[in-house]
Amino acid sequence: MDERRRQGGDDWFDEADERTAPPPAPATARRRRRPAVTVGGRRLVPAGSVLVAGLVGLGLALVLNSASIQRTAKAMPFGLQRTLAVTAIRPVAGLSHLLFLDRPSQAALALLGRNRPAEESGSGLSDLGSPTASTTTLRTPTAGRPLRIWVGGDSMAESSGAQVVQYAQQTGVMRATLDYHISTGLSRPDFFDWPLRLAYVSRVLQPDVAVAFFGANDAQAVRFGGRVLGSETTAWDALYAQRVGQAMDTLLRGGATRVYWIGLPIMGTKPFSRTVRVLNAIFRRQAATRPGVVYVDIWPMFATPGGAYSAYLRDAHGDLQLMRQSDGIHMTLAGASRLGVAIVARIERDYHVGGQAPAS
Amino acid sequence: MDGLRESVYRRAGLSLLFPTITFAIFFVAVFIASWLLMPRLRLWKVFIVLAGCVFYGWWDYRAVALLGVVALANFGFALAIARARGAGPRKAALIAALVFDLGLLAVFKYFDFFVVSAANVFHVVGLQVTPPLIELALPIGISFLIFRIISYVVDIYRGTLEPASLLDLAVYVAFFPYLLAGPIARASEFLPQLREPRDPRRIDASRAFFLIFAGLVKKMLIADYVATHLVTGVFTTPGRYTSLEILLGIYGYSVQIYCDFSAYSDMAIGLSLLLGFELPDNFNAPYTARDMRDFWRRWHMTLSSWIRDYLYIPFGGNRKGVRRTYVNLMAAMLLAGLWHGAAWTFVFWGGLHGAGLCCDHWRAARRRARGEPALRDGFWPVARQRFLTFQFVTFAWVFFPTRSDFASPFAVLSRLLTAWGGVGANVTLAVVLVIVLGVAIQYVPARATGLAQVRFSRLSPVLQGVGLALGFFVLNVVGPQGPAAFLYFRF
Numbered sequence: 086m087d088e089r090r091r092q093g094g095d096d097w098f099d100e101a102d103e104r105t106a107p108p109p110a111p112a113t114a115r116r117r118r119r120p121a122v123t124v125g126g127r128r129l130v131p132a133g134s135v136l137v138a139g140l141v142g143l144g145l146a147l148v149l150n151s152a153s154i155q156r157t158a159k160a161m162p163f164g165l166q167r168t169l170a171v172t173a174i175r176p177v178a179g180l181s182h183l184l185f186l187d188r189p190s191q192a193a194l195a196l197l198g199r200n201r202p203a204e205e206s207g208s209g210l211s212d213l214g215s216p217t218a219s220t221t222t223l224r225t226p227t228a229g230r231p232l233r234i235w236v237g238g239d240s241m242a243e244s245s246g247a248q249v250v251q252y253a254q255q256t257g258v259m260r261a262t263l264d265y266h267i268s269t270g271l272s273r274p275d276f277f278d279w280p281l282r283l284a285y286v287s288r289v290l291q292p293d294v295a296v297a298f299f300g301a302n303d304a305q306a307v308r309f310g311g312r313v314l315g316s317e318t319t320a321w322d323a324l325y326a327q328r329v330g331q332a333m334d335t336l337l338r339g340g341a342t343r344v345y346w347i348g349l350p351i352m353g354t355k356p357f358s359r360t361v362r363v364l365n366a367i368f369r370r371q372a373a374t375r376p377g378v379v380y381v382d383i384w385p386m387f388a389t390p391g392g393a394y395s396a397y398l399r400d401a402h403g404d405l406q407l408m409r410q411s412d413g414i415h416m417t418l419a420g421a422s423r424l425g426v427a428i429v430a431r432i433e434r435d436y437h438v439g440g441q442a443p444a445s
Numbered sequence: 446m447d448g449l450r451e452s453v454y455r456r457a458g459l460s461l462l463f464p465t466i467t468f469a470i471f472f473v474a475v476f477i478a479s480w481l482l483m484p485r486l487r488l489w490k491v492f493i494v495l496a497g498c499v500f501y502g503w504w505d506y507r508a509v510a511l512l513g514v515v516a517l518a519n520f521g522f523a524l525a526i527a528r529a530r531g532a533g534p535r536k537a538a539l540i541a542a543l544v545f546d547l548g549l550l551a552v553f554k555y556f557d558f559f560v561v562s563a564a565n566v567f568h569v570v571g572l573q574v575t576p577p578l579i580e581l582a583l584p585i586g587i588s589f590l591i592f593r594i595i596s597y598v599v600d601i602y603r604g605t606l607e608p609a610s611l612l613d614l615a616v617y618v619a620f621f622p623y624l625l626a627g628p629i630a631r632a633s634e635f636l637p638q639l640r641e642p643r644d645p646r647r648i649d650a651s652r653a654f655f656l657i658f659a660g661l662v663k664k665m666l667i668a669d670y671v672a673t674h675l676v677t678g679v680f681t682t683p684g685r686y687t688s689l690e691i692l693l694g695i696y697g698y699s700v701q702i703y704c705d706f707s708a709y710s711d712m713a714i715g716l717s718l719l720l721g722f723e724l725p726d727n728f729n730a731p732y733t734a735r736d737m738r739d740f741w742r743r744w745h746m747t748l749s750s751w752i753r754d755y756l757y758i759p760f761g762g763n764r765k766g767v768r769r770t771y772v773n774l775m776a777a778m779l780l781a782g783l784w785h786g787a788a789w790t791f792v793f794w795g796g797l798h799g800a801g802l803c804c805d806h807w808r809a810a811r812r813r814a815r816g817e818p819a820l821r822d823g824f825w826p827v828a829r830q831r832f833l834t835f836q837f838v839t840f841a842w843v844f845f846p847t848r849s850d851f852a853s854p855f856a857v858l859s860r861l862l863t864a865w866g867g868v869g870a871n872v873t874l875a876v877v878l879v880i881v882l883g884v885a886i887q888y889v890p891a892r893a894t895g896l897a898q899v900r901f902s903r904l905s906p907v908l909q910g911v912g913l914a915l916g917f918f919v920l921n922v923v924g925p926q927g928p929a930a931f932l933y934f935r936f
Binding site: 122123124125126127128130131132135138140141142143144145146149150153154190193194197244252254255353395396397403404411418419421 | 466477565645650681899907910923
């Protein structure tokens with residue numbers, strides 16, 4: 086190869102290229118011939134010095150940032166890894182606090198507005214009144230009085246919710262906002278306080294319609310009443326159902342005439358699909374007891390005609406399209422678009438909107 | 446539950462990504478053990494292979510088998526090539542190796558894509574077929590792995606490299622700093638460094654720390670910022686944005702992909718240096734390029750030189766006439782596009798770059814025929830060349846992020862032309878400044894960063910540590926809450 090490069094003007098870029106030269110001799114060999122202690126003026130140092138610099142750097146950074154690292158550790162899923170992380174960071178955080186070394190980080194985060202709680206203006210659920218039993222006729226929105234839609238949830242809302250917002254806005258009679266928080270759910274309010282956030286949405290934003298995407302991160306252990314409940318237990322199911330119901334009630338209390346609770350799709354692995362079936366059953370049951378809540382079953386929309394999982398599904402034109410990401414969980418743009426179109430079409434039908442959502 | 450946990454971990458950044466505490470702990474442990482074991486080279490090699498397996502297996506333990514299969518099979522192929530008597534058997538062994546390696550890539554990455562494309566062609570002519578899909582999870586970095594190992598067997602076939610021992614080859618395959626997203630260090634560059642122990646008294650730590658920190662800044666403060674605040678939205682839901690926001694989003698993606706990918710390369714090179722190994726540079730201020738030839742000398746340099754040496758030159762390069770040169774350029778770039786992903790949008794992107802390269806070759810040849818240099822010199826001509834090259838590269842990137850179909854990039858371009866009339870809430874000073882910063886850092890003279898590295902190297906280890914800590918402190922305060930995966934992992 087190198088011989089050929091030297092012989093002809095065969096170069097990719099029409100000029101000599103540094104990488105056409107034979108590979109450099111190993112650093113050790115070069116240094117043995119010319120025992121320099123510098124390279125390009127940089128002083129070469131022994132491994133011990135590198136270790137000292139690295140440990141001082143990481144150690145001091147750990148102490149300076151211990152408060153935020155402790156928060157991150159506590160937000161990990163319950164299990165051995167979390168226990169180890171929380172146990173390890175606790176004395177460091179204590180020492181940092183004692184020596185006032187966590188103050189610069191807190192001050193800087195406060196200055197940048199990054200250490201606020203999930204929603205500073207949320208005031209809890211107690212003063213929001215009773216849930217509205219939305220059996221009243223749904224008003225037809227107009228351009229002058231558009232339907233205000235709040236779309237929110239976890240990472241499933243990131244792409245699919247964005248498509249809902251896009252297609253809703255294209256109707257000209259809907260005004261939608263997107264509010265998603267990756268890696269969150271209703272299981273772990275200590276990681277992200279969705280009850281507080283939903284209270285804020287309900288009290289301040291007061292949408293006419295809410296579209297909720299929850300559950301993809303929720304089947305994990307939770308701490309409740311001083312105990313850790315595993316996700317595949319009856320106690321966990323009951324607690325989760327209670328939280329789902331409370332979330333639905335909170336959105337209804339703000340005056341939403343419809344809450345569209347989007348179910349989870351079939352997943353790429355069978356164990357996860359089984360878990361999702363359990364969650365969907367909880368969503369369905371909770372929605373059924375609340376007249377204003379519509380459970381949207383999207384399972385069949387992302388399954389093959391035989392009911393199996395496939396990342397590739399046929400679109401409206403009959404072409405096969407990659408609908409799911411390689412993790413077997415999240416949607417590709419095509420999948421999110423299919424879901425967005427379907428949800429907006431459902432809202433249009435329920436609210437008697439004349440126009441149609443764009444075809445997939 | 447596995448799926449759930451995978452989702453939570455991935456999105457929360459708890460996998461073994463470079464910019465995480467988990468990786469920092471892993472690396473400190475590997476660093477200490479590596480230098481303690483280095484005098485006993487054989488033991489060190491076993492250790493570093495195991496470290497690579499842990500690193501790769503952290504993502505998916507099943508993927509470790511892929512490393513083993515690739516190392517074992519290519520060890521056998523290399524021996525067969527080296528021991529074969531006569532050109533025929535040598536060539537047959539090489540072909541077997543290429544079929545095996547490219548077959549792995551085809552099975553994991555391209556099979557479903559081609560089968561689905563064929564089914565859609567049948568559908569156009571009225572035949573609806575249900576294709577047999579295998580739908581395997583794409584192992585992270587498989588394209589990098591396969592290109593590295595092909596460099597090994599081809600160089601042995603060409604006689605420029607001797608077959609390595611199985612242990613050395615395993616180290617080459619599983620060396621964790623470049624495992625997920627390059628650089629594509631060739632066997633001829635890496636294997637000679639395994640011949641004798643690295644010198645623990647002479648580590649280029651200053652350059653390593655600078656590269657690692659520069660990578661963290663580019664990834665966390667620039668790439669992730671523009672992605673979160675504008676780019677992702679623009680490319681997934683262009684209908685929500687004004688033309689100005691779309692334009693800024695397109696420039697933002699150009700900055701994001703550079704800062705994201707070069708960040709990984711910088712960190713990989715820096716981490717390798719700390720372990721005593723030199724990896725080839727992968728980026729050299731690509732957005733300062735004066736034409737497309739110059740761009741490919743600066744962008745993903747290990748890939749472009751790989752394509753040149755293992756595709757373009759074997760195709761005939763520029764030795765078979767002008768027309769054939771252009772055909773070879775186009776073929777090489779179309780394949781380079783396909784290497785990036787199993788989608789026609791990537792092939793189209795490769796075609797755009799191939800066309801750009803052909804135009805620049807044609808223009809340079811015409812100027813040389815007139816006795817002029819290939820490119821005009823002078824401040825304004827150079828500024829114009831850089832500006833136009835950057836525009837071409839940036840708008841070609843529009844076909845990159847959405848992957849699956851052409852509707853999305855054309856929706857972005859259509860929206861760019863049709864939604865003028867307002868600025869848009871997403872055009873903020875911060876976003877504009879970060880995008881400008883992403884381009885401007887490429888104009889920082891190498892001498893300035895070199896001088897800073899020299900000064901840093903003169904500090905005592907404790908002061909160096911304090912400097913690093915302050916840097917990490919700022920990153921933690923200003924950076925995002927959790928790291929996003931690197932864009933090039935999917936390639």
